[in-house]
Amino acid sequence: MSTNPSTTPRAITRRLPAAEATGLRTGARHSLAEIYRPADLVVLGLGVMIGAGVFSIAGQQAATTAGPGVILSFMIAGIACLLACLCYAELSSTMPTSGSAYTFTYVIFGEVWAWVIGWALILELQFAAAVVARAWAAITVRAIENFGVALPRGDLAGDLLAPAVLVLLTGVVALSARVGLRALWVMVSAKLLAIGAVIVVGARYVDVSNFGDFYVKPKPVAAQPTTVLEVFVGQSHAFGWFGVFSAASAIAFAYIGFDIVATSAEETVNAPKAVPKGMIRSLVIATVLYIAVAVVMVGMVPYTKISVDAPLSSAFHLIGLDWMGHVIDVGAVLGLTTVILVLIVGQTRVLFSMARDGLIPRRLAKVSRRYHTPTRVTLVIGAVAVVLAEFVPVLTMQELVVIGTLFAFLFVSAGVIVMRRRMPHLERGFRVPLSPVLPALSLVATLWLMVNLRVLTWGWFALYMAFGLLVYLLYGRRHSLLANPRTPVVEPPGRGRHRR
Template identity: 60%
Template sequence: MRRLPPSEATGRWTGARHALPAAYGQTDLVVLGIGVMIGSGIFSVAGRQAATMAGPGVILSFMIAGITSLLVAFCIAELSSAMPASGSAYTFAYVIFGEVWAWIVGWALVMELLLAAAVVSRVWSLYAAQMLVDLGVRIPEPLSGVIGQERGFDLFTLLILVLLTGVVALGARVGLRTLWIIVIAKLAAIGAVIVVGATHFDQDNLAAIPAPAEPIKTASAALDSPLLGLAFGQTTAFGWFGIFAAAATITFAYIGFDVVATAAEEAKDAPRSVPKGIIRGLVITTVIYIAVAIVMVGMTPYKEINVEAPLASAFRQAGEGFMVHVINIGAVLGLTTVVLVLLVGLTRVVFSMARDGLFPRPLARINRGYHSPTTATLVIGVLAILLAEFVPVLTLEPLVVIGTLFAFVAVAAGVIRMRRTMPDLPRGFRTPLSPYVPIASILASLWLMVNLQVITWLYFLAWMTFGLLVYLAYGRRKSALAGGRPPLEPPVAVRGGLRGRHRR
């Protein structure tokens, strides 16, 4: 149960060729969070969950997911301010709990971010193809079978992943400029949706929460049921079980604020700027999501919502056909930033694990020209492409949620333990009302986890078991701590003197 010393987590690589350059200011970190949290889900998830799981109670589902995320955000903010390293929850676990738990958390993060990038890129293709159709652009016959496909080879999915992998490989500054432009454009589209949709709001659509339906007692229905609902004999939707089940699914929409912590090593004045960036970005996103949810269920009775295109159909029924184009453009732009930031976050997690020896060391090399872990970025891009093209990733979306919630539990527990074992460690932010907020974070995250489907739990346990075998076969022996201390590389000669004087 070897642990990484806090000083090694934050100071070991300063100035070395394995160091990442400072690129993000405080506002940049807020934009980074908004960029990854607000995607196509803002135009679809409220309608889908209202129609199939929660009815008008979907507004409460968004609030529950948002409050849970905010509780966790406080915990991540404290740990990031104390250990501003690129590995985020992985590095926190390494310092606080030890290498085995660090590997488990890091393995869950890899699953979460890699699968999320594949899922979102596939959804990007669906929206991009729909946008072309709605604009009257005719897709050539030879390409019609490989564009906008839910399964099998998809050309648009390949193109967006290749393009954004290239942007990330070119360095943080190139990606940041691209991110700013797209985030501003998609916020304008969302603002138009809220303003125009509010003019068609009907409070009668916010009726009482529908009663739960009768459970379907089959083996297939049991696997697709929430774990908690199955325990209480409630295997279908609506009622309070439906609201909590929808909240667990909606957590997918909030996923990403923790990715901001992976940029801590590249942030200016990280102990103060990263906590502010995480919390402000999450609060802004939560307000926007709830506003869109209110507009969605206020425009159309939940029984009449078109699950395939809920918000677009609602605007068509209201006679606002031009808003369909706004939604399509906003969704495409939103998903672009989501994939971009997910690739950035995953690259930093893999980079940190490789730097510690748990993944092959070449993945931790920084390209001198682009000041970016180019090798890790390209490997991740290839894996994301293979996963998106050859695995039915749209059916695996809940795995992203369970991986995220698992990391949330580890982070909240880390705050409690760090307060006891490292009380003098400098922090730029302290979680309010500790240990009550971290405990509430753990309970809320576990509550959402048990509201996920049984089949999701089985897949997650299989992934984590496989990861533990990988650690025993490779990471345990190759770890930088296996020799008793992390090896520090010699300084690298550069023009004007030496670079890489390592702080102790």
């Protein structure tokens, strides 16, 4: 019988020691430059959470699902995401590493589960970059045409713009993290100005009678059940309290992205304190902005007159402020640009961590001595995103991004409970209050969001994860650094961290 640790059952459940998760187990473990301050992390979170959806999701859900109650839906969704954010904050303060949920799971549950979460994060971030790039191209084309510029007919403009923005932003991330941070500050500031203009101008035209009592009589929807929840409850409904909670599930997806802030931990000054603050503050600010836009959206025009295709622009058109459409277009383009940039950053850091742990080729964990960034893995991520955006109908697969994210949320929430019992001695820069009650509520809230996804999405996710397990069995378990402790490190030790 073979005694190779990489082929024994025990190897499958091996866990990464907590001390090594942020230690110098490999030369690459601390070779990323410290560039982020607390305010930078807030900008990073806002960069990914506030995209074009801030101008559309409130109107779409009000018109089709919740009516004026969509404002309550935003509050419910914000609370659900805040619960998960608190759990991320505790684990990030304990293990400030680029791997985020992947590394947390490696320490708490073991290597196989870490691979599963890493594979799910790849699905979330890689597909999201391609999806947002396609959406960015479409919105950019529309914005240019709205300014009176004629473009070629067909999808030629969009097909060229999507890969162009991916190549540009991949280059920014690969060549300089500081340049990317500065660009992010500029673009986030500009889109916040656009959102501020929408709120301030729109607030002058709010009619409180449009809010009603925030409740619209429920209406059955004559359609075949498509989500897991609808399969169990039978007929689906729009409006009423069911509609409010259903809209909350859709709206929660707009908040997803705060978890990417955790991937910046190794590059953050005083990460155990700064990362939790950055995540929580960015989520709270995003929630306030989304609710404010929702109040303006529903208050300006009756929900029955809201256009699903361009809700906020059409609302301003109805009250005679056509010029606000240009402000919204610019804000949407900038919003999606920052989303793509942060997604590439987050994906780079997750794959970088998996590579230096040996679960994917270690060569991808090479850090450029010139640029002090994981250039190789960044270029690979950008190339894959271009291929997906060009040749895969990613816009029809958006829910795969969501289910990958929520799957990671489950493990992080459970991880807080398990780590408190298994590793109570670990120093924590932040602790979830009322544990294990709040982490348990986070589990329940995440499961609620997941059952509101389509059955078809669950099927594709199961196939994707099965393929991922096959990749692990064929490569990851044999090349894991824990299975081969004498394997040379990626870079010579002793380089230290590059400080600003």
